Amino acid sequence: MTKPICFVTGNPNKAREFKHIVGDEFSSSIVHQKFDVPEIQGTPSEVAIAKASAAAAAYGGPVFTEDVSLCFHSLKGLPGPYIKDFFTKLGHDGLNNMLAGFEDKGVTAMCVFAYCPGPSEPVTLFIGECEGYVVPARGNGNFGAFGWDPIFEPVSEREGEGRTFAQMSAEDKHAISHRGNAVRKVVPFIRSLLQ
Numbered sequence: 001m002t003k004p005i006c007f008v009t010g011n012p013n014k015a016r017e018f019k020h021i022v023g024d025e026f027s028s029s030i031v032h033q034k035f036d037v038p039e040i041q042g043t044p045s046e047v048a049i050a051k052a053s054a055a056a057a058a059y060g061g062p063v064f065t066e067d068v069s070l071c072f073h074s075l076k077g078l079p080g081p082y083i084k085d086f087f088t089k090l091g092h093d094g095l096n097n098m099l100a101g102f103e104d105k106g107v108t109a110m111c112v113f114a115y116c117p118g119p120s121e122p123v124t125l126f127i128g129e130c131e132g133y134v135v136p137a138r139g140n141g142n143f144g145a146f147g148w149d150p151i152f153e154p155v156s157e158r159e160g161e162g163r164t165f166a167q168m169s170a171e172d173k174h175a176i177s178h179r180g181n182a183v184r185k186v187v188p189f190i191r192s193l194l195q
């Protein structure tokens, strides 16, 4: 019997937000599992393809993986896919300080869902983005915010309330976020796989 589709991630916040955006539609057809798969250096797409391939090999069946990049415009897209290490070591203040010498605080949050049907199979990507600015941390994550949410102010908020992701309700974040935009692309594809 073929294995069920597995969303491979070690980050419970990703799985939680996915479920919040999609609802219960796939709760009985997608399983979640954590595998420690290597994350290579490269562009966000190259990193995503390598991670999904490694995850499919480890699981021995169809997988989704999700990779998030935070691309600082003044730094030619860095830290990009390496944001996890930068955030872990530097924190909110350190990420702000990286841009201290630059006027342009613009940043693109990118979410890449990668689907790999099995070991040695080709990978399909679904990419969602959200434009914003790096700002001093605001918001305490009442709504389940995590990571760099407190220092990401979406461009659309500049003319509005000026909230960071961490100051928005989950619904408001997901309506415009990198993850929301990627999930909305991947959902019809998952439906077609399950037919």
Ligand SMILES: O=c1[nH]c(=O)c2ncn([C@@H]3O[C@H](COP(=O)(O)OP(=O)(O)OP(=O)(O)O)[C@@H](O)[C@H]3O)c2[nH]1
Pocket: 008, 009, 010, 011, 014, 039, 066, 067, 068, 069, 083, 084, 085, 087, 146, 147, 148, 149, 150, 179
């Ligand atoms: O404020 C945030 N709002 C978000 O919406 C968001 N999504 C991811 N992240 C963080 O960005 C890095 C990506 O690294 P990443 O893609 O390799 O994820 P990960 O290693 O945590 O999980 P996974 O690779 O096992 O799936 C990690 O530090 C994540 O915590 C976010 N931070």
Ligand SMILES: [Mg+2]
Pocket: 039, 084
């Ligand atoms: Mg990771």
